[in-house]
Amino acid sequence: MGSLQIFLRESADAGSFCYIGRKGHGRLPWCHPYLVYDHRMGLKYYKSEDKVLLAVDCIIFGFDNGELKILLVRRNMEPEMGKWSLIGGFMKKAEDLDQAATRVLQNLTGLGDIYMEQLYTYSKVDRDPGQRTISVAYFALIDVASHQFEGVQLETARWFPLSDAPDLIFDHNKMVAKAVARLRRRALTMPIGFELLPDKFTMRQLQTLYECILDKELDKRNFINKFKSLDVLIRLDEKDMTVARKGAYLYTFDKDKYDRKVEEGFSFKL
Amino acid sequence: MGSLQIFLRESADAGSFCYIGRKGHGRLPWCHPYLVYDHRMGLKYYKSEDKVLLAVDCIIFGFDNGELKILLVRRNMEPEMGKWSLIGGFMKKAEDLDQAATRVLQNLTGLGDIYMEQLYTYSKVDRDPGQRTISVAYFALIDVASHQFEGVQLETARWFPLSDAPDLIFDHNKMVAKAVARLRRRALTMPIGFELLPDKFTMRQLQTLYECILDKELDKRNFINKFKSLDVLIRLDEKDMTVARKGAYLYTFDKDKYDRKVEEGFSFKL
DNA sequence: TCCTTAAGTGTATTTGATACATTTTAAATG
DNA sequence: CATTTAAAATGTATCAAATACACTTAAGGA
Secondary structure, X not given: OOOOOEEEOOOOOOOOOOOEEEOOOEEOOOOOOOEEEXXXXXXXXXXXXHOEEEEEEEEEEEEXXXXXXXXXXXXXXXXXXXXXXXXXXXXXXXXXXXHHHHHHXXXXXXXXXXXXXXXXXXXXXXXXXXXXXXXXXEEEEEOOOOOOOOOHXXXXXXXXXXXXXXXXXXXXXXXHHHHHHHHHHHHHHOOOHHHXXXXXXXXXXXXXXXXXXXXXXXXXXXXXHHHHHHXXXXXEEXXXXXXXXXXXXXXXXXXXXXXXXXXXXXXXXX | OOOOOEEEOOOXXXXXXXXXXXXXXXXXXXXXXXXXXXXXXXXXXXXXXXXXXXXXXXXXXXXXXXXXXEEEXXXXXXXXXXXXXXXXXXXXXXXXXXXXXXXXXXXXXXXXOXXXXXXXXXXXXXXXXXXXXXXXXXXXXEOOOOOOOOOHHHHOEXXXXXXXXXXXXXXXXXXXXXXXXXXXXXHHHOOOXXXXXXXXXXXXXXXXXXXXXXXXXXXXXXXXXHHHHHOOEXXXXXXXXXXXXXXXXXXXXOHHHHHHHHHHOOOOOX
């Protein structure tokens, strides 16, 4: 009894599939695209030579000391040993990309409740000279002050002011640039400051944050008026007495109102 | 002579790398992350069990007969045989995602000069019940009228009005929804109509296109005023006499001015 | 008590978005 | 040839939002 043979049609672009069948018996209609049938092994994957490793790289923004910063690690490995790089890792087969990004970040910072968002997928053939890797970039926002994480990995990680960050490996510079653009857009579509500030903050801090993100000076009165009209802030009775002799009122975000606003979808210009 | 052994550190998230070296000899500093050294094979990939197939799926928008449409194919394969699906294919190891998307589209339509843009990467573990596949969605804009493509594959492909499209396989509905949102945003950031209209078009066509994209009626005078003030249109001396007794002037985009505008970055509200 | 420093506050002006109605043209009709 | 008809072309007044702009207030330190 000869072994069972299969045939495949090469070009399979039209609908993500190609015809598969037994020689002389027509296609096997139940057969999944890109599967190969082998009479001993049962179904197995086709085109495994086109499988690739999927990495996630995280652009982690923090706001500290009136500056917008990103978290980088020094690469201790060739190629590009000693150069700075984004925090990253590989997606495991049992998880999706969001989970992979969360895991990578959690392993580093020990924190789980962090704003993350998928940014873009980078796939140039030679982007990683070592091997073919596709990288999905995520950007994350964390409040540096409240999150004094003690992760072991932190020996190798460091916060850099965005304006004074070193050159990065591979296409990581591009990723950062795109993340900054995205952050800028988000800042105008949702009061994203939430994620980057401590629970209680002054108007000044909020404004400085926006000035850093948008990279331009804002008028204090206009800024406050606009933000107040958004109606997502609660002024506390507390004051921060360290910033001025007079002291400055502390605010928190009104999470409920904020969430409602985000759902409604709104934009606001600065 | 015993075989050369290697050791790896398992958790490798902090910087996309892990330590690799010969047992007892410290790590090999020149060795790339996630490579394994084998004395017979030389370098080979590590963690190949976490490699996955990368698909691209294209949301192809067309504008025809005053309607916004998408191009779908009927799936002739299990699972989900007979259901409608986006046009897709797999990325080959020798190409990047943009190239894969272009190839997929070119194979289908025979056309190469098409506006395409990466949308989002979908990676839920069970998104394709057949096997683990990650899909990178692209959205494309083509002018149906000028591009009467004769691709062989077209037997299986069909244009559907966006408002009357069938349910799609996997997470393709989600992809379409996201693409529509992106298209809407683009329409307000760049005069994207360019891509969806024939070379020469009437103001009415342009307005109808925008009405379809934004899904709301627009005032004719305001629309024309705003678009004229953008200064990217050239009014030709020709008229389209089929649309009205009076005839309607034909316009083209001023590609140069348009490109300059896009570079400057501008937004305009409708 | 006075000085200093940053916080806090309101209005006038400009700019852009919206609402809205009549005239024009050429083909079709009688 | 005069009249009808259907859609194209056009401009202004109003309203809303963005911007520009300067003085007063509070509390700590000298």
